[in-house]
Amino acid sequence: MTDHAFQFIEGNGVRLRVRVLGQGPLIVLVHGWPESWYSYRHQLGPLVAAGFRVAAIDVRGYGGSDKPEPIAAYSMRNLTADVAAVIDALSPGAPAILIGHDWGAPIVWTTSILYRPRVRAVIGMSVPYLGRSSRPPLELYRAIYKDRFFYQLYFQEPGVAERELEADIPATLRKTYYGASGARTASERAFTAKRPATAKFLDGLVDPKPLPAWLREEDIAYYAEQFRRSGFRGPLNRYRNVDTDWHDLQLLEGQRITQPALFIAGESDPVLRFIPNRDMLALMDAHYDDLRGKVVVPGAGHWVQQEAPEAVNAAILPFLAKF
Numbered sequence: 001m002t003d004h005a006f007q008f009i010e011g012n013g014v015r016l017r018v019r020v021l022g023q024g025p026l027i028v029l030v031h032g033w034p035e036s037w038y039s040y041r042h043q044l045g046p047l048v049a050a051g052f053r054v055a056a057i058d059v060r061g062y063g064g065s066d067k068p069e070p071i072a073a074y075s076m077r078n079l080t081a082d083v084a085a086v087i088d089a090l091s092p093g094a095p096a097i098l099i100g101h102d103w104g105a106p107i108v109w110t111t112s113i114l115y116r117p118r119v120r121a122v123i124g125m126s127v128p129y130l131g132r133s134s135r136p137p138l139e140l141y142r143a144i145y146k147d148r149f150f151y152q153l154y155f156q157e158p159g160v161a162e163r164e165l166e167a168d169i170p171a172t173l174r175k176t177y178y179g180a181s182g183a184r185t186a187s188e189r190a191f192t193a194k195r196p197a198t199a200k201f202l203d204g205l206v207d208p209k210p211l212p213a214w215l216r217e218e219d220i221a222y223y224a225e226q227f228r229r230s231g232f233r234g235p236l237n238r239y240r241n242v243d244t245d246w247h248d249l250q251l252l253e254g255q256r257i258t259q260p261a262l263f264i265a266g267e268s269d270p271v272l273r274f275i276p277n278r279d280m281l282a283l284m285d286a287h288y289d290d291l292r293g294k295v296v297v298p299g300a301g302h303w304v305q306q307e308a309p310e311a312v313n314a315a316i317l318p319f320l321a322k323f
Contacts, residue, residue: 011085032102061234
């Protein structure tokens with residue numbers, strides 16, 4: 001984790017910290033919430049060994065990247081333009097392969113549409129591309145989760161979630177990572193699923209002792225230091241743009257992912273169950289021209305590339321070998 005492996009790339013009005021390793025065709029790695037470039041620590045070495053130049057970014061608002069104050073600074077237009085700026089800086093004149101997890105997945109899916117010539121192929125983890133929703137997301141969530149807690153609704157009021165999550169950052173991260181992982185028990189999943197709408201984010205989440213095998217104390221310490229630097233405002237502002245994005249990106253209506261694509265998720269990922277009685281994996285097929293696989297990793301939850309790095313790398317590398 002030496003400093004010389006980080007570059008600072010300026011573009012689209014911000015300065016992004018990017019961990020850059022290797023030589024060859026460019027792969028840009030985009031993380032989700034609440035993480036950092038570090039969430040891809042198990043993928044960097046294998047991707048470099050496979051002959052790629054790898055750029056794992058700190059998304060704006062996180063870690064060593066700029067942290068604009070306005071909520072609107074975290075729109076999907078801005079985040080996709082950030083990815084395009086990284087491609088332009090590190091691979092001028094040649095398209096890149098994109099890999100995204102959690103919020104990073106919608107960012108790379110959307111980048112592959114808005115900046116098609118700059119994207120050779122795309123891999124999304126946890127969040128499938130299902131096209132533009134029929135109604136604004138918050139309207140859908142309020143209908144689906146009537147009288148029940150849903151974290152994306154809780155995150156909407158500026159300052160509320162920040163105060164809760166920043167009170168004890170290491171505990172917040174331990175509970176969040178465990179709470180969406182494949183390690184949590186069926187009874188723990190059932191309890192959190194029934195929380196009332198008045199609950200807070202951390203209510204009912206277990207502080208694991210010991211940590212699950214895939215998560216070390218050193219990992220929590222690194223992440224916690226990043227969030228002490230950044231706070232949670234910028235990361236949470238991504239959620240505060242979902243309806244704005246829906247109105248702003250009407251051009252996504254009917255758009256498909258045309259590049260070669262791969263999807264990976266843990267079998268216990270709660271994201272795949274956001275919409276009751278809907279098979280999100282089956283719904284994907286209508287939105288891709290060249291979907292080359294849907295990999296569901298047994299035993300893994302939401303943090304699939306950290307929980308099951310060998311399985312994820314085994315899925316990614318053969319896909320990439322064709323490029």
